[in-house]
Amino acid sequence: MSSAARELRFASVADVIARLDPSYPVFCVFPDVLRKRARDFVEGFPGTVLYAVKCNPHPFVLKALWEGGIRHFDTASISEIAKVNEQLPDAHCYFNHPVKGRGALEAAADVYGLKDYVVDTLSELDKVIGIAGTDITIEVRIATPKGKAVYDLSSKFGATPDEAVALLREASRRGCRTAIAFHVGSQCLDPDAYRVAMEMSADVAARAGVKLEYLDIGGGFPAIHGVDVASLQGYFDVIATTNERLGLGIPLFAEPGRALVAEGCSVLTQVHLGKGDSLYINDGIYGCLSEIRDGDFDPPVRAISKAGPVAGPLRPFRIFGPTCDSLDVLKQKFNLPESIGEGDWIEFGLMGAYSIGMQTGFNGFVTDTIVRIDGPQDGFNS
Numbered sequence: 001m002s003s004a005a006r007e008l009r010f011a012s013v014a015d016v017i018a019r020l021d022p023s024y025p026v027f028c029v030f031p032d033v034l035r036k037r038a039r040d041f042v043e044g045f046p047g048t049v050l051y052a053v054k055c056n057p058h059p060f061v062l063k064a065l066w067e068g069g070i071r072h073f074d075t076a077s078i079s080e081i082a083k084v085n086e087q088l089p090d091a092h093c094y095f096n097h098p099v100k101g102r103g104a105l106e107a108a109a110d111v112y113g114l115k116d117y118v119v120d121t122l123s124e125l126d127k128v129i130g131i132a133g134t135d136i137t138i139e140v141r142i143a144t145p146k147g148k149a150v151y152d153l154s155s156k157f158g159a160t161p162d163e164a165v166a167l168l169r170e171a172s173r174r175g176c177r178t179a180i181a182f183h184v185g186s187q188c189l190d191p192d193a194y195r196v197a198m199e200m201s202a203d204v205a206a207r208a209g210v211k212l213e214y215l216d217i218g219g220g221f222p223a224i225h226g227v228d229v230a231s232l233q234g235y236f237d238v239i240a241t242t243n244e245r246l247g248l249g250i251p252l253f254a255e256p257g258r259a260l261v262a263e264g265c266s267v268l269t270q271v272h273l274g275k276g277d278s279l280y281i282n283d284g285i286y287g288c289l290s291e292i293r294d295g296d297f298d299p300p301v302r303a304i305s306k307a308g309p310v311a312g313p314l315r316p317f318r319i320f321g322p323t324c325d326s327l328d329v330l331k332q333k334f335n336l337p338e339s340i341g342e343g344d345w346i347e348f349g350l351m352g353a354y355s356i357g358m359q360t361g362f363n364g365f366v367t368d369t370i371v372r373i374d375g376p377q378d379g380f381n382s
């Protein structure tokens with residue numbers, strides 16, 4: 001986020017509109033929703049919950065998750081580690097990126113004292129041990145089969161089972177503690193993917209024959225982005241049952257990102273032009289809305305005017321973002337009140353994940369007004 005980011009507190013989205021009358025986009029954080037989601041996860045997951053910071057690193061979000069009971073954080077860069085450390089000095093960070101720069105490793109080990117590092121190759125193992133020493137836990141990341149996830153995260157990272165066996169033995173031989181990690185892919189729509197990956201991990205563990213500190217089953221738990229997904233509890237049940245059956249007898253870790261924060265934030269945009277069934281708004285795919293394109297997501301929307309929610313019959317509108325690029329358009333049409341026009345606002349729900357953290361700043365458009373809303377979320381039109 002730009003250092004100019006303004007951090008303001010409000011009672012509702014209506015309060016934001018009344019007090020700011022914003023012609024710029026406003027990112028709304030709902031701490032109550034985030035706290036509840038964190039508590040549900042901490043209470044329901046049969047192990048330790050790490051929040052994947054890349055999903056939304058804003059201090060309001062980190063703080064709400066901490067208040068909801070999250071104490072551990074999956075980080076991938078020094079900037080993320082620094083943000084967590086500054087905001088939550090007692091938090092425990094893990095360096096869970098399989099490819100790390102030497103400078104970042106030095107800072108992680110010497111400045112922040114991190115003790116857990118993911119690797120998926122022998123050269124990364126050498127690099128990590130050379131800088132952080134051996135009084136650390138090496139998590140060997142294994143590649144898992146592509147299942148029913150919207151984003152595959154095993155085509156870029158992850159060792160084969162044979163490589164993982166060799167890496168675990170080598171890390172152990174050099175005096176490190178060891179663990180196994182995987183990521184089934186983001187927005188994973190099939191709880192069974194965790195069973196398959198846990199079975200692979202158990203097989204690797206048995207073949208490696210080393211003592212494991214924990215099994216980190218990664219993120220991937222879905223948010224309710226317009227699709228019917230099994231309840232989180234359904235995922236936890238599959239994971240707990242599999243864990244018992246495999247009898248690994250080691251702690252489980254999970255690294256949810258999206259499932260913890262998607263529901264807890266919205267983006268309030270303003271219509272700058274209405275032209276037929278096209279609406280031109282002030283955020284788009286180069287800003288907070290890129291996942292609507294890349295993840296095929298269908299967030300809920302509602303229209304609001306200065307006088308309150310816009311009522312009346314709905315019809316489909318094409319929505320264009322603010323940059324001069326013709327690609328800056330949302331691919332699906334959104335059902336909004338027929339009377340919507342310039343100066344009205346459109347609130348997009350379920351925008352907590354991969355939104356403010358993914359902005360490019362292209363063409364000078366950035367959503368850098370982030371507000372805290374200490375109250376419940378309003379319902380959406382469609």
Ligand SMILES: *Cc1c(COP(=O)(O)O)cnc(C)c1O
Pocket residue numbers: 052054055074096153183185186187218219220221255256257258259
């Ligand atoms: C992105 C990522 C996560 C979070 O994934 P979600 O799908 O948002 O839950 C967790 N762990 C690692 C290693 C990641 O790269």
